[in-house]
Amino acid sequence: MIGLILWRLALVPLTVLGVVTILFVIFKSVPGDEATMIAGATATQAEIDNLRHQLGLDRPLPVQYADHIVRLLHGDLGYSATFRANPLPRILERVPATLLLTAAAIALTVAAGIPAGILAAAFQHRWPDVTVSAGVVALLAVPNFWLGMMLIALFSVQLHWLPSLGLTGPASLVMPAIALAARLIALVGRLMRGIVIEEQRKDYVRTAYAKGLARKRVLYRHVLRNALIPIVTVIGLQTGYLLGGSVVVERLFAWPGIGDLLLTAVGLRDYTLVQGITVLFVIGFLLINLLVEVLYRLINPRLR
């Protein structure tokens, strides 16, 4: 177990290096470099050339690449035109808000998706099941940003219950978390319904009932325990959606996370900042996946 964690941790820098290389190639192959962006439309060619020299952009590409990697190892992402410096500290200060949002979305997924699935399975083909199943189909089709807008229209504009912008307290977390979690709630709900229906037909459940155990006890002690593994798997598989989706949701709610900063960077054509944040997302993705795998092994005795 420890060996696995260490091995996977050792792979993180290697993966990040690969992604950094791909990003370097993409951003070097498009017309217009950082110098032209920083100098602006009114700059003369001489000014651009001068800037290019200062930023080291007139050197051969392999040299620039090597320099880029060495600087990254020292925690230097490069010159960001937005912050007029290495943007790393400014990116890191926005990480907690994004972590808070994604953690809240996962908590909401578990709290809403699992009971919804159990409810649907318990009343199979009757109205609670039909309602939940229709809800699943609907939630998988609705864009998260539009769901967020509809929540704002209802709970902020009409009812004045919840704030619609920024991170101002626990109440401000509610709508962004719902918008981000909607898709996951649907996936977990559908999965849970299927598991409970399938497990109920199995011998061990019949035996448990035959022993005279109450329905609730069979459900919680036996079925739920077996359902945990696929549910952790599906949430792990959706890590990419969670992180990507957080970008759109953060922009809609002016949430002060790294997704919102990424869009600001794109708007300002600050390629250094775009690449830095993308790499941070990759690191987040790898660490969350590692966490999921550890969890997976902890709850699945066959893999211990």
Add this chain to the structure above:
Amino acid sequence: MNAPLFLSAGATLLLAFLLLALFGHAIAPYDPAAQDLLAMFDPPSADHWLGTDEIGRDMLSRVIVGTRITLAIACASVLFAGTAGVALGLIAGHFGGATDRIITVATDLLMTVPSLVLTIAMVAAIGANAVGLVTAITVSFIPSLARLVRARVLELRELDYVEAARAVGMRHPRILLRHILPNAVSVIVIELSLMAGQAVLVGTALGFLGLGVQPPAPEWGAMLGASRQYLEVAPHVAIIPGLAVSLLVLAFNLFGDGLRDRLDPTQ
């Protein structure tokens, strides 16, 4: 639940959207760009069934004409990603060895970048327009398709009839196209129709963020992005394009899920 019903409901909806995309300009009651400054933010009425937007353009006409943009972006991305992903997956799975390792490492690397983040970073590099959008969505879809096709090929490669084809001296392209691809088609088609729904979600999300198709084109995501600031005065401007997006995604999802139940009994 009810697979045949899902499939036919999805197909019917898709057909309706296809007709709107092809003949939208003829069907739309108004010119989608025509402004009527005396009828700004009109709620739905007999003249404007779905109301008007911030400069008095007819919402119904804009949503109808916008169908073509969203559907074209989704279909183009899925078609390009499908071609490239299937080709890479077939090559990796069939040849194995160093070729396989290079393709697998590249796809694994790309899959560590959250798909929407990759799309946004690529649009930042290429440009916020339809071409940039299609390129970015295509690239973000290729890895998972290549992985899926590769896994299917690895399964099929071991089967006797492929072995036999190889033994009689059949050449690689022929084995791949005549014997392996046809048996992977159902998996691919299911995946592509579900991906088309995802492409609609990603395309409109980028339009919403101002990184996709730019206004004044009646693209649904861009319309939603513009409507954000008018939620207090005119919620109908935000409701209608969102419903259109949801319906189109629903159509692709129903079609894909229905197809899966029909073609792939193992799932």
